[in-house]
Amino acid sequence: MKTIIIYSSYHHGNTKKVALAMSEAINAEVLEEVQAKSIDFSKYDLIGFGSGIYAFGFNKKMVDLIENANLKDKKVFVFSTNDSGSTKNHKAVLDILNSKDAKILGNFSCKGWDTFGPFKLIGGVSKNHPDEVDLKAAKDFVKNICDNNL
Numbered sequence: 001m002k003t004i005i006i007y008s009s010y011h012h013g014n015t016k017k018v019a020l021a022m023s024e025a026i027n028a029e030v031l032e033e034v035q036a037k038s039i040d041f042s043k044y045d046l047i048g049f050g051s052g053i054y055a056f057g058f059n060k061k062m063v064d065l066i067e068n069a070n071l072k073d074k075k076v077f078v079f080s081t082n083d084s085g086s087t088k089n090h091k092a093v094l095d096i097l098n099s100k101d102a103k104i105l106g107n108f109s110c111k112g113w114d115t116f117g118p119f120k121l122i123g124g125v126s127k128n129h130p131d132e133v134d135l136k137a138a139k140d141f142v143k144n145i146c147d148n149n150l
C-alpha cells in the first residue's frame with residue numbers, strides 16, 4: 001500500500017502539521033504541492049490533498065495540481081484547516097475530483113490559527129489550533145480510511 005499526502009500551507013503551517021501527523025499515522029510520503037508537479041500518481045494506492053482555506057477555497061496551486069492530474073479511479077481524500085473546522089469550502093475541489101472520476105474516500109477538516117486581516121488585532125482566531133485533539137482526529141481519520149478501504 002503506497003500513500004502520498006500533498007499539502008498547501010502558507011499562513012502558519014497549520015495544514016502542514018495536519019499532513020505530517022497523517023503521514024506519521026499511516027507511514028505515507030508527504031510533499032508540498034510545489035514539489036509534487038511531476039509526481040506519477042499511478043504509483044500510489046491512495047492520495048491525500050490538503051490545504052489551508054484562503055478566501056473560501058483551496059490554494060490555487062493545489063487546485064491547478066488536482067486539475068492537471070490523472071486521477072481516474074484513484075482513491076483520494078481531502079482535508080483542510082480553516083477558521084471554523086468546517087468542510088464546507090471543500091466543495092469546489094470535491095467537484096473537480098468527481099469530474100475526474102476519482103474515488104473520494106473521505107473529507108476532513110479542523111481549526112487552524114488565523115491572523116489574517118483584522119483578526120491580527122486580537123491575536124487571531126482559532127489560536128493554538130491544530131492542537132493535540134485535532135491531530136489525533138486527523139490520524140484517526142486516515143487510519144480509518146486505510147483500515148476500511150485498502
Ligand SMILES: Cc1cc2nc3c(=O)[nH]c(=O)nc-3n(C[C@H](O)[C@H](O)[C@H](O)COP(=O)(O)O)c2cc1C
Pocket residue numbers: 008009010011012013014015016051052053054055056057081082083084111112113114115116
Ligand atoms: C488570505 C487568507 C484568507 C483566508 N480565508 C479564509 C476563509 O475564507 N475561510 C476560513 O475559514 N478561513 C480562512 N483563512 C484562515 C485559514 O484557512 C487558516 O488560518 C488555516 O489554518 C491556514 O492554514 P495554513 O497555516 O496551513 O496556511 C484565511 C487565511 C488567510 C491568510
